[in-house]
Amino acid sequence: MIRTATPTSTTVSPASKVMSSAPLDIDAAEFAAKFGQEPFLIGHQLCDHPLFEVDRLLELAQSLPEKHIEYNAGDLPVVVEPGKTPANGLSPDETIRRIRECKSWLVLKYVEQDPAYSDLLESCLAQVAKHSEPIRPGMCSPQAFIFLTSPGSVTPYHIDPEHNFLLQIRGAKKVCLFDGRDRSILSEEDLEQxxxxxxxxxxxxxxxxxxxxxxxxxxxxxxxxLHFPVTYPHWVENGDEVSISFSITFRTPDLYRRQVLYSLNDQRRRSGQSPAPVGSSPLRETFDFQSYRIRHRIASMLNRG
Ligand SMILES: [Fe+2]
Structure with missing residues (x-):
């Protein structure tokens, strides 16, 4: 069975409930030229926002399910084998309280579960949507993540599946971003995986x-x-100060199609075939995608019955 993150019916409304002024500064021409293709910088007004104070982040961490807090040692090399990231031996609370000296990396996932963070995410994405909808319509599945990292910590080389803007709230980071369109950097097998x-x-x-x-x-x-185009590989090195970053992400329906096609190719490769790269055969891919959707719909109906 293909594991999918089907875009939900959750949409982003244009109403801002939290901030009276726009939280982001976006250059419309640069956004139109680069969104989804190349990384680019934007500005934001969130550095002094009370939702990013340490006591509020501790309160948030205590309210989140354990499975939505991921943390590990941060003094890592740029490349770490999947599944071999070492733990830091602390609890999430201790990691946050001691982030200055504990050489760690911690992420609070899906912080939109807390209504205050949900409102802030909505305010930010409402602004992004004005620019992204003409290019990649159907913004859905808004999700936000907060990263806390110790001075000098490294986030190893990896990829993420969403449209992402990483807003730097405190401290500084060096971000190395690679072109996800270049198959000599990111292979079809990497995407299938x-x-x-x-x-x-x-x-x-x-x-x-x-x-x-x-x-x-x-x-x-x-x-x-910083805008991270979908599945562009990257690694990140923290500066000399504690870093707090707010990642605002969303999906679009075209990503669901892409996910299905790569998952089907993964199944083919596991059964010994050499599947054609996604994007090389639009007609066959449309057939594959529509067939998958029909099978998925019938399976859902049978399960309900
Ligand atoms: Fe990432």
Whole structure:
């Protein structure tokens, strides 16, 4: 069975409930030229927002289900084998309280479960939607993540499946982003593996030595945000201060189609075939996708019955 993150009916309304002024500063021309294709910087007004104070983040961490807090040691190399990221030996609370000295990386996932963070996410994405809808319509599945990292910590090389803007709230990060369209950097097999894995598995990848410098490098300072196109590989190195980042993400219906096609190719490769790259045969892919949707719909009806 293909594991899918089908876009839900959740949509982002244009009403901002939290901030009287727009939280983001977006250059419309740059957004139109680069969204989904190349990384680019935006500005934001969230550095002094009370939702990112340590006591409020501790309260948030205590309210989230355990499975939605991921944390580990942060003094890592750039490349770590999937499934081998070491633990830091602390609890989430201790990790947050001691983030300055405990050399760790912690993420609070799906923070929109808390209504205050949901409102803030909605305010931000309402602004993004004005620019993204003409390019990739159907914004759905809004989700937000908060990353806390110790000075000098490294987030190893990996990929993520959503449209993402990483807003730097406190401290600074060096972000190395690689072109996800280049199959000499990111292979079809890498994408098949991403889309066949469950949400809780790591997305770390191997990075060939000859590709290490073939990246865009950004010095992401507080007050700035960076757009990560979907599945563009990246690794991140924290600066000399504690870092707090707010990641605002969403999906679009075209990503669901892409996910299904890569999952089908993963199944074919596991059964010994050499599937054609996604995007190389639009007619066959339309047939595959529609067949999958029909099978999925019939299976859902039978399960309900
Ligand atoms: Fe990431």
């Amino acid at each position: 991403l889309y066949s894995e469950s949400d809780n598995q790591e997305r770390n990848l191997q990075l060939a030595d000859e590709n290490r410098n073939r990246c865009w490098t950004f010095d992401l300072q507080s007050g700035r945000g």
